[in-house]
Amino acid sequence: MQRKSLDIWVGLFxxxxxxxxxFLALKAGNMSSLSFGKTYDVTARFDNIGGLKAxxxxxxxxxxxxxxxxxxxxxxxxxxxxxxxxxxxxxFPKDTSAKILTSGLLGxxxxxxxxxxxxxxxxxxxxxxxxxxxxxxxxLISQFLFSKAAEGSPGNGGAQGASExxxx
Numbered sequence: 001m002q003r004k005s006l007d008i009w010v011g012l013f014x015x016x017x018x019x020x021x022x023f024l025a026l027k028a029g030n031m032s033s034l035s036f037g038k039t040y041d042v043t044a045r046f047d048n049i050g051g052l053k054a055x056x057x058x059x060x061x062x063x064x065x066x067x068x069x070x071x072x073x074x075x076x077x078x079x080x081x082x083x084x085x086x087x088x089x090x091x092f093p094k095d096t097s098a099k100i101l102t103s104g105l106l107g108x109x110x111x112x113x114x115x116x117x118x119x120x121x122x123x124x125x126x127x128x129x130x131x132x133x134x135x136x137x138x139x140l141i142s143q144f145l146f147s148k149a150a151e152g153s154p155g156n157g158g159a160q161g162a163s164e165x166x167x168x
Contacts, residue, residue, distance in 0.1 A: 050134030
């Protein structure tokens with residue numbers, strides 16, 4: 001009888017340990033829901049989402065306030081419709097703006113919310129109107145290279161101004 005109760009307690013301990021490890025793994029991998037509380041969904045439309053993925057964090061002032069629920073291409077506007085799942089404990093004004101940001105230089109992308117000053121708050125099914133798309137690093141590099149190439153070409157007057165300075 002003593003051996004049987006010891007086996008039950010060991011088994012219970014192992015099951016609780018496995019459940020705790022599963023919970024930690026899901027939290028670390030951003031696979032679980034943000035909290036067990038209520039949420040509300042709002043959408044935002046972006047021209048370019050870069051490397052944004054579903055389940056990416058939604059932050060305001062550095063605090064995670066929600067997750068990206070889904071991303072879809074709008075066939076009429078050819079823009080990305082991003083569904084945000086925000087925790088109901090965080091209420092944002094209707095004129096809140098959303099932009100796609102990157103953690104560090106090459107880190108994960110997330111959505112940053114900047115609250116506005118409207119007295120009415122976002123509600124289930126609302127859309128955030130003011131958005132800023134992701135900054136694509138390749139586009140920035142190409143713009144920089146093209147501007148440097150244009151500065152160095154003799155037809156733009158840059159070389160002429162330098163030679164006139166030497167004459168004085």
